[in-house]
Amino acid sequence: MPRLVNGREAAPTYSNLVGFIFIFNLIVGTGALTLPGVFAKAGWVLSLIVIVLLAIISYMTVTFIIEAMACANAIRNWQTLQALRQSRSSTENSENDDNADEVSIASGDQRGDFERVPLTIQNREFHYYQLSHKFELGEMATLFFNEFGRTMFYLCLIVYLYGDLSIYSAAVARSLRDVVCEHQNGTDLNSLMYLAGDSQNNTSTPCWKEHTISRLSMYRVFLIGFTLIFGPFAAFNVQKTKYLQMLTAVFRWLAFTLMICISLKLLFTTGAKGHPATFNVYGIPSLFGACVYSFMCHHSLPSLLAPLKHKSKVSKILSLDYIIICAFYILLAMTGIFAFERIEDLYTLDFLPYDLKYIDFWSGLMICIDYFLALFPIFTLSTSFPIVAITLKNNLQALFLDMSQFDSYSPFVRMLFPLCAIVPPFCVTYFTESLSSLVAFTGTYAGTGIQYIIPVFLVYFSRRTCSELLGSGIVNRFQSPFRSSAWLVFVFVWSILCVCLVTINLFS
Structure with missing residues (x-):
């Protein structure tokens, strides 16, 4: 039997542990697979400093999102009470004009649940600041921003989603290409089983020795096929099922665990083959973009916070998530850059399987594991691609169309937006397969806007709006620990400075 509250079915909730796992799975995604490559380019000491610093600032802006969501709930509750x-x-x-009994019966449904409680008790027990109602970032931008701010928010989110689709497309096509095409043989058993660092990025070489088709051409063939298969889903409203999410999560953690274990085994058995630099400022653009992209959860956070059962502990849950995720990222990247002589842009490509003349049980098992790791991005990103495409299409429609009149638009207009969501990422990834460049651009520009700048403005305007409506006497129990306005200035100046420095470094 579903739980009833005031005669109504209560919204589904989950425990703190489940919420911790959901947030963990939300943050740890494709960006983690690019971290070993950017760590190797930027140097391990510089990478450690940057990733810890960006984790702290990302957590700060997450608390800004929580406070802004509580403020949006407070405004909604204030309007309801009025x-x-x-x-x-x-x-x-x-009631003064008509018979009291008749009016009481007629108005019973209109007054609802609050009518049964005196207003004095309502005012004392009514909590304005809550996280019970889910406010997406777009709703909060509409509530707190003017028309210009709302437009800039949607443009930033759209650019980020375009980058997401480009990264997904390139990762899947590259993984398929490198699994299908031939690769060079290693010189010893360990390199045969683990692919200890041979690069597969020479796209002009033939895919197979006896054929002339190049690796770049095979990449484009797989890209076209992937887009034709999964692109049309953008025209529909598909949702990932609960079991598909669970299966994807199992695949993800199995893959990450295997990669860390294999790298550790290589370090213990053959020693460190990688010798990364300590500092390399020329690797900062890719490092900054990948770290921002790897800690991105702000755009989906409200959907996970609303069903949380004990919302008073949300800050502790998020802080624990960020500490463990940062440590996990460091472990994944540091074991990789020292275990392998050369690191690919997509870390799973360092585990490509090799053909062995003699295959026993253990070498056969390692080949199966290598195939699983090499195909891992295909399993997970193929399920996420339609969802991101639909989200992008919906945001494009919300920006350019009047959604209340959507059914009145012609079929051409309605079909134009799914095409606008699919075609630009395809064009970008058709001419480049560099995941480091795609992640650097998406994380640095759109990612900085969503993760840093938008939360700063949301919490600033939400505080000002609630202060005007509710006054300063009511305390927001979900207020960010970084409540001083100096923190807002710091994050804003930091983000602008980083974008400028990365841009200069990127184009120099």
Whole structure:
């Protein structure tokens, strides 16, 4: 039997542990697979400093999102209470003119649950600041920003989603190409089983020795096929099922665990083959973009916070998530850059399987594991690609169309937006397969906007709006620990400075 609250079915909730796992799975995704490559380019000491610093700042802006969501709930609750007071006042005026019993029966449904409680008790027990109602970033931008701010928010989110689709497309096509095409043989058993660092990025070489088709051409063939298969889903409303999410999560953690274990085994058995630099400032653009992209959860966070059962502990859950995720990223990247002589842009490509003349049980098992790791991005990203494409299409429609009149638009207009969501990422990835460049651009520009700048402006305007409506006497129990305005200035100046430095470094 579903749990009832005030005669209504309660919204589904989950425990703190489940919420911790959901947030963990939300943050740890494709970006983690690019971290070993950018760590190797930027140097391991510089990478450690940057990833810890960006994890702290990302957590700061997450608390800004939580506070802004509580403020949005407070405004909604304040408006609801004002409407109830007005309804009660008009009802009492009607009761003075008509028979009290008849009016009481007629107005019972109108007054609802609050009518059974005196207003003095309502005012004392009514908590304005909550996280019970889910406010997406777009809804909060509409509530707190003017028209210009709302437009800039949607443009930033759209650019980020375009980058997401480009990264997904390139990762899947590259993984398929490198699994299908021939690769060079290693010189010893360990390199045969683990692919200890041979690069597969020479796209002009033939895919097979006896054929002339190049690796780049095979990449484009797989890219076209992937887009034709999964691109049309953008025209529909598909949702990932619960079991598909669970299966994807199992694949993800199995893959990450295997990669870490294999890298550790290589370090213990053959020693460190990688000798990365300590500092390399020329690797900062890719490092910054990958780290920002790897800690991105802000755009989907409200959907996970609303069903949380014990919302008073949300800050502790998020802080624990960020500490463990940062440590996990460091472990994944550091074991990789020292275990392998050369690191690919997509870490799973360092585990490509090799053909062995003699295959026993253990070498056969390692080949199966290598195939699983090499194909891992295909399993997970193929399920996420339609969802991101649909999200992008919906945001494009919300920006350019009047959604209340959507059914009145012609079929051409309605089909134009799914095409606008699919075609640009395809064009970008058709001419480049560099995941480091795609992640650097997406994380640095759109990622900085969503992760740093938008939370700063959301929490600033939400505080000002709530102060005007509710006054300063009511305390927001979900207020960010970084409540001083100096922190807002710091994050904003930091983000602008980083984008400028990365841009200069990127184009120099």
